[in-house]
Amino acid sequence: MAESSKLEDGGGEAACGPPLLQLHDIYKRYGGVHALRGAHLTLGSAPGTVHGLIGENGSGKSTLLGVLSGQLKPDLGVIRIDGKTVTFGGPLSALRHGIVMVPQEIAVAPDLTVAENILLGRRLVRRGWGINWRATRARAVGVLDRLNLDYDPDAPVRSLRPDQRQMVEIARALSLDSRILILDEPTSSLSDDEVGALFATIRRLKMTGVTTLFVSHRMAELFEICDEVTVLRDGETKGSGPIASFTRSSLVSLMVGHRKSEPTEPGDANSLRNGNPATGVALEVRNICVDGAVRGATFEVRAGEVVGIAGLVGAGRSELLEAIFGARRRSAGTISVFGDTDCGHSPRDSISRGIGFLPPDRKEQGVVLNMDIRDNALMVATYRQWRLRRPRPDKYEPRLQQAAKILNLRYSADPRPVATLSGGNQQKVALAKWLITPPSILMLDEPTRGVDVSSKQDIHAMLRAMASRGTAILVSSSENDELLAVCDRIIIMSRGAIIDVVEATQLGEAQLTSLAGGHS
Numbered sequence: 001m002a003e004s005s006k007l008e009d010g011g012g013e014a015a016c017g018p019p020l021l022q023l024h025d026i027y028k029r030y031g032g033v034h035a036l037r038g039a040h041l042t043l044g045s046a047p048g049t050v051h052g053l054i055g056e057n058g059s060g061k062s063t064l065l066g067v068l069s070g071q072l073k074p075d076l077g078v079i080r081i082d083g084k085t086v087t088f089g090g091p092l093s094a095l096r097h098g099i100v101m102v103p104q105e106i107a108v109a110p111d112l113t114v115a116e117n118i119l120l121g122r123r124l125v126r127r128g129w130g131i132n133w134r135a136t137r138a139r140a141v142g143v144l145d146r147l148n149l150d151y152d153p154d155a156p157v158r159s160l161r162p163d164q165r166q167m168v169e170i171a172r173a174l175s176l177d178s179r180i181l182i183l184d185e186p187t188s189s190l191s192d193d194e195v196g197a198l199f200a201t202i203r204r205l206k207m208t209g210v211t212t213l214f215v216s217h218r219m220a221e222l223f224e225i226c227d228e229v230t231v232l233r234d235g236e237t238k239g240s241g242p243i244a245s246f247t248r249s250s251l252v253s254l255m256v257g258h259r260k261s262e263p264t265e266p267g268d269a270n271s272l273r274n275g276n277p278a279t280g281v282a283l284e285v286r287n288i289c290v291d292g293a294v295r296g297a298t299f300e301v302r303a304g305e306v307v308g309i310a311g312l313v314g315a316g317r318s319e320l321l322e323a324i325f326g327a328r329r330r331s332a333g334t335i336s337v338f339g340d341t342d343c344g345h346s347p348r349d350s351i352s353r354g355i356g357f358l359p360p361d362r363k364e365q366g367v368v369l370n371m372d373i374r375d376n377a378l379m380v381a382t383y384r385q386w387r388l389r390r391p392r393p394d395k396y397e398p399r400l401q402q403a404a405k406i407l408n409l410r411y412s413a414d415p416r417p418v419a420t421l422s423g424g425n426q427q428k429v430a431l432a433k434w435l436i437t438p439p440s441i442l443m444l445d446e447p448t449r450g451v452d453v454s455s456k457q458d459i460h461a462m463l464r465a466m467a468s469r470g471t472a473i474l475v476s477s478s479e480n481d482e483l484l485a486v487c488d489r490i491i492i493m494s495r496g497a498i499i500d501v502v503e504a505t506q507l508g509e510a511q512l513t514s515l516a517g518g519h520s
Contacts, residue, residue: 022081023068024040030416041240052222054222058424058425114144118175147167187218297320309477327359357445367429381436403435407458427447427449427455442472463486484507
């Protein structure tokens with residue numbers, strides 16, 4: 001499909017009336033950075049449409065969502081709802097027009113109940129002397145019933161799984177009488193079964209006339225759930241139309257232009273590893289136990305080898321990596337690094353022994369949002385230094401520039417906080433600190449969660465390059481195709497225990513999915 005934008009002024013208008021929503025010629029600039037350059041987005045007049053929004057990290061998706069949800073004011077451009085021009089003075093203005101956003105990072109109050117989260121704030125049912133809890137529960141149950149969710153309204157949200165917490169957020173959005181529901185990377189932390197449940201919910205909403213703007217980097221999901229799609233690149237709309245008029249290749253081409261080809265296929269990854277045989281055991285884990293999470297995990301990773309960990313959410317993958325790194329207390333077991341068995345007592349101890357760890361939650365654990373790229377990327381290189389003393393730029397700048405080049409991270413000396421970067425670029429910053437000071441053993445938990453297809457390719461290439469230089473790599477991922485693409489062997493976990501270890505070349509995606517689900 002030729003590169004073009006179909007979203008002109010008045011474009012997308014159907015015979016039955018004006019589009020439900022139209023963002024036309026939207027511009028937004030942060031200092032010298034142009035986040036949006038005349039972007040367009042049209043949600044058609046047919047109620048219940050599922051519209052996909054896709055683009056590389058840094059393409060302007062987050063900024064466009066900020067404008068649409070009233071969190072950002074555009075520098076130029078027009079917003080129309082039902083054909084009428086509107087101006088959002090803030091998020092409340094967008095809410096009054098029925099636009100509600102569920103962000104990528106789950107935003108719930110974990111110590112409050114399901115009912116309190118759904119009706120958070122002034123939507124709790126009140127009476128003269130306080131909250132009418134019976135009526136509040138009844139109203140919350142009504143919203144849950146609309147989604148076909150059988151949740152206890154009195155249960156604390158802390159007791160729910162991540163996918164259930166996300167459903168509570170969607171229920172909260174529906175309690176606001178939303179006409180347009182924005183789901184920003186809703187599947188990034190969900191298993192395949194949980195994704196299926198989410199899609200069933202979106203289809204139910206579609207039948208009730210709620211329009212969904214679905215943001216995802218996963219191509220298969222776009223083709224499964226979306227009716228229409230819009231592609232952004234460098235702040236501009238590069239294509240839009242019915243999803244049936246696109247192919248996976250045409251979407252990738254619109255997203256990345258001529259800079260990159262298709263993502264590496266599993267066979268290509270294996271061929272790149274063939275010339276780099278392992279040269280000794282780097283990490284040896286024996287009978288590791290974590291109360292309530294991991295039961296007797298035993299395995300090893302050789303230098304130059306990429307080993308994956310597969311399993312459903314709750315299988316114990318994250319807890320195992322945290323225990324090895326010393327970020328979670330283990331109740332039994334030993335960890336050996338190149339034969340030294342007295343390892344993994346704390347993150348500082350692990351870093352000193354050459355173990356690196358990329359946690360799954362970049363905003364909470366991977367980066368410091370109010371610090372700039374440079375200070376974040378140098379955290380490991382300077383972890384022994386007094387924190388109030390800023391590192392000399394001439395000492396680390398060449399390594400930082402090299403890391404940015406490897407990761408295709410748009411780095412400059414601009415001291416903007418990392419919070420202003422897209423999610424994928426924040427992930428690259430979190431990875432950069434392990435390139436500036438390369439560890440002997442690198443563990444990664446969901447390394448490409450919420451990143452685009454191009455950035456995923458960059459990260460996979462980085463892992464293979466590090467393995468070719470002798471780094472032992474341990475990757476935990478809920479994306480089975482990712483494990484097959486980069487790993488030599490794959491550890492299968494279920495309910496806290498390792499149930500199998502298989503060669504990646506001997507598995508297909510369907511077989512790995514079955515094994516990870518606990519089916520032999």
